[in-house]
Amino acid sequence: MILFPAIDLYDRKAVRLYKGDYNQMTVYSENPIEIARDFSSCGATHIHMVDLEGAKDGTTPNLSIVEQIAKETDLFVEIGGGIRNMETVEKYLSCGVSRVILGTAAVTDPSFLEKAVANYGKKIAVGADVKDGKIAIKGWLENSAYTLDDFMARLETLGVSNVICTDISKDGAMKGTNRELYRELSRKYSVSITASGGVSDLDDIAALREMELYGAIIGKAYYTGAIDLKEALEVAK
Secondary structure (H helix, E strand, C coil), X not given: CEEEEEEEEECCEEEEEECCEEEEEEEEECXXXXXXXXXXXXXXXXXXXXXXXXXXXXXXXXXXXXXXHHHHCCCEEEEECCCCCHHHHHHHHHCCCCEEEECHHHHHCHHHHHHHHHHHHHHEEEEEEEECCEEEECCCXXXXXXXXXXXXXXXXXXXXXXXXXXXXXXXXXXXXXCHHHHHHHHHHCCXXXXXXXXXXXXXXXXXXXXXXXXXEEECHHHHCCCCCHHHHHHHHC
16 A cells, blocks of 8 residues: 655645644644655655645645645656646646545536646646535535536546545544445546545554555644554555
8 A cells, every 4th residue: 555645735834634624733844845754754655635725726836836746856747736737737747746636626617627647647636625514615615416426437437546535524633534434435446545634542453454455644743643653664665
């Protein structure tokens, strides 16, 4: 299982939200590139990034930070947050990003998702962010009409190869991840699943690895020191 330590960007800083609430934001570093270098020095091979400003308004205000990390580290960089047209997809891929994650647009603009997958294949992932049983959009501020199962079935039909599934109720809460959710998804669908939200200790990582998930994202637990990244990477293997 691939472990993705995460950097959420806001105002060019590394931050974390609590359950997706922009009013409950903690700034952990004013230098995200240093965080990325630490991930790499601990042995990480991949990094998950989200532009939280982009997620709200569809812009790329932190593009230069993402590009710097892609070019100055050996990390496989995946980025999500506000990617709603082909121009933005191409902008990220041309600056060294390995994979872009479509969130809101994957729900609201099916033709864009289809075109992106047709053009870029495995370089396109989709974020399935679950809130109250529905897929949340626009920086988790709104719920769509899709249930998770409806959405997953649609993604599988379109040929999406990689889905990052976040249980928003667990995100940043440090109370464990939703193991049942990921067990069910891994059993029902053939796409590669990355677990996101609430990965709080090494037991969570071991449990997800035993499900043979593609990946797991570690966020707040790294920043608070609850998980030692070197140990976590060994457990994920």
